Amino acid sequence: xxxxxxxxxxxxxxxxxxxxxxxxxxxxxxxxxxxxxxxxxxxxxxxxxxxxxxxxxxxxxxxxxxxxxxxxxxxxxxxxxxxxxxxxxxxxxxxxxxxxxxxxxxxxxxxxxxxxxxxxxxxxxxxxxxxxxxxxxxxxxxxxxxxxxxxxxxxxxxxxxxxxxxxxxxxxxxxxxxxxxxxxxxxxxxxxxxxxxxxxxxxxxxxxxxxxxxxxxxxxxxxxxxxxxxxxxxxxxxxxxxxxxxxxxxxxxxxxxxxxxxxxxxxxxxxxxxxxxxxxxxxxxxxxxxxxxxxxxxxxxxxxxxxxxxxxxxxxxxxxxxxxxxxxxxxxxxxxxxxxxxxxxxxxxxxxxxxxxxxxxxxxxxxxxxxxxxxxxxxxxxxxxxxxxxxxxxxxxxxxxxxxxxxxxxxxxxxxxxxxxxxxxxxxxxxxxxxxxxxxxxxx
Amino acid sequence: xxxxxxxxxxxxxxxxxxxxxxxxxxxxxxxxxxxxxxxxxxxxxxxxxxxxxxxxxxxxxxxxxxxxxxxxxxxxxxxxxxxxxxxxxxxxxxxxxxxxxxxxxxxxxxxxxxxxxxxxxxxxxxxxxxxxxxxxxxxxxxxxxxxxxxxxxxxxxxxxxxxxxxxxxxxxxxxxxxxxxxxxxxxxxxxxxxxxxxxxxxxxxxxxxxxxxxxxxxxxxxxxxxxxxxxxxxxxxxxxxxxxxxxxxxxxxxxxxxxxxxxxxxxxxxxxxxxxxxxxxxxxxxxxxxxxxxxxxxxxxxxxxxxxxxxxxxxxxxxxxxxxxxxxxxxxxxxxxxxxxxxxx
Numbered sequence: 001x002x003x004x005x006x007x008x009x010x011x012x013x014x015x016x017x018x019x020x021x022x023x024x025x026x027x028x029x030x031x032x033x034x035x036x037x038x039x040x041x042x043x044x045x046x047x048x049x050x051x052x053x054x055x056x057x058x059x060x061x062x063x064x065x066x067x068x069x070x071x072x073x074x075x076x077x078x079x080x081x082x083x084x085x086x087x088x089x090x091x092x093x094x095x096x097x098x099x100x101x102x103x104x105x106x107x108x109x110x111x112x113x114x115x116x117x118x119x120x121x122x123x124x125x126x127x128x129x130x131x132x133x134x135x136x137x138x139x140x141x142x143x144x145x146x147x148x149x150x151x152x153x154x155x156x157x158x159x160x161x162x163x164x165x166x167x168x169x170x171x172x173x174x175x176x177x178x179x180x181x182x183x184x185x186x187x188x189x190x191x192x193x194x195x196x197x198x199x200x201x202x203x204x205x206x207x208x209x210x211x212x213x214x215x216x217x218x219x220x221x222x223x224x225x226x227x228x229x230x231x232x233x234x235x236x237x238x239x240x241x242x243x244x245x246x247x248x249x250x251x252x253x254x255x256x257x258x259x260x261x262x263x264x265x266x267x268x269x270x271x272x273x274x275x276x277x278x279x280x281x282x283x284x285x286x287x288x289x290x291x292x293x294x295x296x297x298x299x300x301x302x303x304x305x306x307x308x309x310x311x312x313x314x315x316x317x318x319x320x321x322x323x324x325x326x327x328x329x330x331x332x333x334x335x336x337x338x339x340x341x342x343x344x345x346x347x348x349x350x351x352x353x354x355x356x357x358x359x360x361x362x363x364x365x366x367x368x369x370x371x372x373x374x375x376x377x378x379x380x381x382x383x384x385x386x387x388x389x390x391x392x393x394x395x396x397x398x399x400x401x402x403x404x405x406x407x408x409x410x411x412x413x414x415x416x417x418x419x420x421x422x423x424x425x426x427x428x429x430x431x432x433x434x435x436x437x438x439x440x441x442x443x444x
Numbered sequence: 445x446x447x448x449x450x451x452x453x454x455x456x457x458x459x460x461x462x463x464x465x466x467x468x469x470x471x472x473x474x475x476x477x478x479x480x481x482x483x484x485x486x487x488x489x490x491x492x493x494x495x496x497x498x499x500x501x502x503x504x505x506x507x508x509x510x511x512x513x514x515x516x517x518x519x520x521x522x523x524x525x526x527x528x529x530x531x532x533x534x535x536x537x538x539x540x541x542x543x544x545x546x547x548x549x550x551x552x553x554x555x556x557x558x559x560x561x562x563x564x565x566x567x568x569x570x571x572x573x574x575x576x577x578x579x580x581x582x583x584x585x586x587x588x589x590x591x592x593x594x595x596x597x598x599x600x601x602x603x604x605x606x607x608x609x610x611x612x613x614x615x616x617x618x619x620x621x622x623x624x625x626x627x628x629x630x631x632x633x634x635x636x637x638x639x640x641x642x643x644x645x646x647x648x649x650x651x652x653x654x655x656x657x658x659x660x661x662x663x664x665x666x667x668x669x670x671x672x673x674x675x676x677x678x679x680x681x682x683x684x685x686x687x688x689x690x691x692x693x694x695x696x697x698x699x700x701x702x703x704x705x706x707x708x709x710x711x712x713x714x715x716x717x718x719x720x721x722x723x724x725x726x727x728x729x730x731x732x733x734x735x736x737x738x739x740x741x742x743x744x745x746x747x748x749x750x751x752x753x754x755x756x757x758x759x760x761x762x763x764x765x766x767x768x769x770x771x772x773x774x775x776x777x778x779x780x781x782x783x784x785x786x787x788x789x
Binding site: 011013014169241251252253254255256325326327328332333334335336337338339355363366367368369370371372375379380381382383385386402403406411414415416417418419420422424425428 | 451452453454455456457458459460461462464465466467468469523563564565566671720721723725726769773774775776777778779
């Protein structure tokens, strides 16, 4: 085993990845209906270009970007637009969605599916192509990819970092993508490296995925300036800043972006999607989703169209077990709990984790005994013990001086706390209130 | 599948949780003390057993009485911290101490050492040492009258006036002996380090065997329940300061080994100074804290009026902990030069 790099602090929760790590990506059959929210990304919602009754094709643009930080939306099926209306969104809100009934007589071939001659395109053309493909970060945050690839004036990207950490427990979609779609990933990297004009690319993979490390390493052409970096398995290594520190030994200054240290980070799934877009013209209309956890009967790695409902995905996987109590979009550390089963799979839905009664038991909270486990876990070196005391006392303003706004809500502090203090939960509340207050002050 | 969601609950992440909890940490500290407790009972017989039982029971009762008096398993007594306070207090006491004094010390430890500050996690000083400091100030003679260790054969022989009535003058008719530190201080006589290391010397219940204490500490550090920097730092600091004095005048000052093994140093370094509540949070803070304790121990032992200084050294550094914490706040990830936030109020 070669020595593995990593960042300081962090935690190593039980991985539970064996449920799905060995399951090949399985394409799910098309559902009867898809629901496509206009907002599946960070930034302005897309603006619909279709109306009820319109016939649409799989891969056709049905909504245009609502601004620079926004992406177009493509139909994930061939069918008929039924309505544009409010529907349950996985983030808990009711959001505007385009509802499309699937035409089961159609062969569901790609609209406009042809290979792009990327090697003859300029950097600006490539960037525009990526924007047209509707790409967002597939690791979970769903930030528009073209925005991250558009380097601001006066800045320069020296390194492209491809994130294959998948540090959340249970999730294995990136793992499967690396095993099965290495060529798509490498093509995506070539395109992005060209757009950015980077010196070198790194693919960072945690060493609990040796098969993926080997698969990718073997595929990297000798003349490609790309290196596979095995990392120690640790959470939250998939966080951009932690990843940059692990691979390049650089710290992103507080309040700044990776580009300020000449780095752009993209997820492996995003790279694979971009590869497929240039190879055969498939925009971001489907994604790999890990459906897993003790609460689902048959854990599976699915390739599902964006917009398919949670209920149908679960039915495909044998349904929920009797003791299932919590369904998360994303992993158990930072995922979003779901209340309704009709919510659609989004571009950024990396996994559906179903947890059971036993995993949710209420734990008695004890007083903080200042054991400093949270200080040793916090990846951004905050003092959660002291912040927790301030949050409990409602002294939110004092938390600013202790850098609460640098907290990335990874939940490591809550994970380690022997007194079961809901630290990150309180920090989320505090940050929300502080942001509201700042907005009010700005408005006044 | 219907859209029925009645059995789903909405909780907040993270849903993964380390299995370690606070009562478990307390329990394991108590387990780590078991060898020392057994050794104390073997060396000092029934007097030691009575002291340990009485201190532990009084501390638990005091906690229970003052925090709601509900069912035991629901009250703060269940977290084990009161029991631990009692055991640790007993281990700092001389074997023949009248039991009514032990009861009084336990009450002070729990009420004034912990509950007055707001309970577990809030106290500035180590509760056991608070109790012991009170006893030391109130009953200096009883607290410095040491019975010699004997074998198991004399198990039932009381080592002092254990059953003395409250506020009467205890009678010490049994044998008394001098601790290695007292011998050194008042008679200039050294004790060989082997007996100090393995045990069987006059002293408090928990002071006799350095080996058993260190074993307990190693176990706790291995399980991650003990901040190893504190004992290691204290030992280093004592060794450095004691050696400096020793080499300046070997006839006046004993060597580092004597300081390390004699008295309550190992007990204090491993089990008292490491109390997380009253010690600093950060690694840098822990080193400063430990260095301070080591320096104070050597200063008090060599230049103070008392032969032993571990208790006061720890209590003084407990008092300095909030200041150390303030000065050693962790520098955050990606901090830009002056970490001054424009915190407008």
